[in-house]
Amino acid sequence: MQIKAVNKAYFNSRITGIDVQKNEKWLGYLIGPSGALLLNAVLASYLNVYYTDVLKLTRIWNGAFLAVFPIISKIIDAVTNVIMGQIIERTRSKQGKARPWLLISAPLTVVTGILLFTVPGSSKTVQVIWVVVSYNLFYSFAYTIYNMSHTLMVPLSTRNTTQRGVLSVFNNIAAITVTGVIVALIFPMLVLPALGVDPNKWITAMSVISILAFPLTLIEYYFTKERVTEETAGREQRAVPIKKQLKAVLTDKYWIVIILYYLIHTLGTNLKNISLVYYCNYVLGSYNDGITQTRINVIGGFPMGIGIFIVWPLAKRFGKRNVTMAGYVLYAIGGIICLLNPRNMTAVLIGQFIKSMGALPKAYIFPALFADVLDHMEWKAGFRVDGLSASVQTIIVTIGYGLSSGLFNILLARSGYAAPALINGKTVAAAQNPATRNAIIFSYLGLEVITAIILIILLTFLTVEKVIDKEQAEIKARLEVSR
Numbered sequence: 001m002q003i004k005a006v007n008k009a010y011f012n013s014r015i016t017g018i019d020v021q022k023n024e025k026w027l028g029y030l031i032g033p034s035g036a037l038l039l040n041a042v043l044a045s046y047l048n049v050y051y052t053d054v055l056k057l058t059r060i061w062n063g064a065f066l067a068v069f070p071i072i073s074k075i076i077d078a079v080t081n082v083i084m085g086q087i088i089e090r091t092r093s094k095q096g097k098a099r100p101w102l103l104i105s106a107p108l109t110v111v112t113g114i115l116l117f118t119v120p121g122s123s124k125t126v127q128v129i130w131v132v133v134s135y136n137l138f139y140s141f142a143y144t145i146y147n148m149s150h151t152l153m154v155p156l157s158t159r160n161t162t163q164r165g166v167l168s169v170f171n172n173i174a175a176i177t178v179t180g181v182i183v184a185l186i187f188p189m190l191v192l193p194a195l196g197v198d199p200n201k202w203i204t205a206m207s208v209i210s211i212l213a214f215p216l217t218l219i220e221y222y223f224t225k226e227r228v229t230e231e232t233a234g235r236e237q238r239a240v241p242i243k244k245q246l247k248a249v250l251t252d253k254y255w256i257v258i259i260l261y262y263l264i265h266t267l268g269t270n271l272k273n274i275s276l277v278y279y280c281n282y283v284l285g286s287y288n289d290g291i292t293q294t295r296i297n298v299i300g301g302f303p304m305g306i307g308i309f310i311v312w313p314l315a316k317r318f319g320k321r322n323v324t325m326a327g328y329v330l331y332a333i334g335g336i337i338c339l340l341n342p343r344n345m346t347a348v349l350i351g352q353f354i355k356s357m358g359a360l361p362k363a364y365i366f367p368a369l370f371a372d373v374l375d376h377m378e379w380k381a382g383f384r385v386d387g388l389s390a391s392v393q394t395i396i397v398t399i400g401y402g403l404s405s406g407l408f409n410i411l412l413a414r415s416g417y418a419a420p421a422l423i424n425g426k427t428v429a430a431a432q433n434p435a436t437r438n439a440i441i442f443s444y445l446g447l448e449v450i451t452a453i454i455l456i457i458l459l460t461f462l463t464v465e466k467v468i469d470k471e472q473a474e475i476k477a478r479l480e481v482s483r
Contacts, residue, residue, distance in 0.1 A: 032220025063413020074402025085391025113210030266400030330358030
């Protein structure tokens with residue numbers, strides 16, 4: 001019996017306080033998530049480069065493979081997200097309903113992350129099969145488990161909107177600043193030039209990053225706590241049928257607006273992220289020159305670093321929604337400046353700096369609005385829809401990434417993209433034609449201007465902040481009565 005108790009205690013959260021603690025912020029929401037988020041950020045930026053430049057899959061099936069395979073894979077991913085969301089919703093444990101899955105995801109992301117790059121140097125048919133299987137093992141299985149549980153940690157951490165907002169900021173520092181140092185600075189300046197198109201070097205580098213995610217995810221598990229879930233601990237809870245959950249969310253304007261936001265935002269952001277390397281290599285600079293992408297990322301990353309000190313005070317004074325809308329105005333202006341002269345380094349850097357200032361609210365404070373909407377849904381429906389909402393949000397992000405990847409790859413293939421070659425151990429890049437360069441410019445700069453304008457209009461309907469304090473008080477009163 002004593003051994004059993006010790007074993008159970010071994011899995012307990014190291015966070016015990018009613019209020020959010022310092023080590024919870026720094027370890028659970030900043031350092032811990034940085035491992036898996038770093039791996040995902042590297043893949044989002046450079047996996048497509050590995051496919052097009054190292055494996056040279058652009059021409060398979062006349063370009064159709066790299067256009068269709070990400071979309072189909074992301075549809076599969078979307079289905080597994082729904083399943084995982086319902087699994088989380090039905091999970092009952094002393095560790096919460098989402099946290100246990102962080103622990104399970106830790107070894108899975110390591111193994112599948114490595115498999116993505118250990119593609120056999122065999123026939124194109126074997127490579128295609130390996131790419132499809134490994135891609136879905138990572139995104140549709142391992143990372144789905146991590147991302148679904150990680151997404152819910154802020155909403156389930158506490159009902160205190162101020163503390164929840166602080167955790168949202170720390171959580172996004174991990175995604176933006178910590179990962180940005182490596183993905184945006186070290187990778188393009190030092191790693192990419194060293195890797196070139198040598199598959200063995202890619203395997204080594206990505207294996208190191210994948211393995212790093214394991215201990216950091218364990219830190220996230222041990223230094224987070226589901227206070228919202230604990231409110232109903234020990235009570236009999238019946239699983240709400242998914243049909244009833246869908247009816248609740250699809251009849252609520254706030255929920256619909258925030259889901260549409262994620263869809264539109266994801267399409268523009270993902271296409272920009274995928275095309276960044278190509279834009280620096282073929283439009284603004286030369287192939288893996290080690291400086292062009294670094295300049296853009298430094299200018300883009302500097303405001304994100306200082307933004308943590310200014311964006312939350314602004315949000316508390318003017319509202320999270322209003323500050324986010326103002327940010328998108330700056331974002332659109334910066335994008336237009338870049339588009340006016342997309343091959344001029346000075347003009348692009350000025351535009352990127354303005355865009356980065358505009359991106360501060362969506363990066364640091366907007367996720368807290370997602371938590372407000374989930375509390376609003378509990379007030380309105382009488383039950384929480386965390387798993388379903390996280391599923392749908394992740395589905396949107398997932399399918400959006402697939403569509404962005406497919407669109408970008410078909411643009412490359414149809415415009416005549418020429419992949420670099422490995423000659424005598426050296427990477428030799430090809431010159432791209434005007435059609436390819438224009439496709440890259442649209443992907444990196446054009447679409448995001450359009451999506452920024454659409455999001456400004458959409459956010460005018462997201463007014464949940466006006467009612468959330470009253471609704472949270474009513475939820476608390478209901479819980480007191482039911483005890």
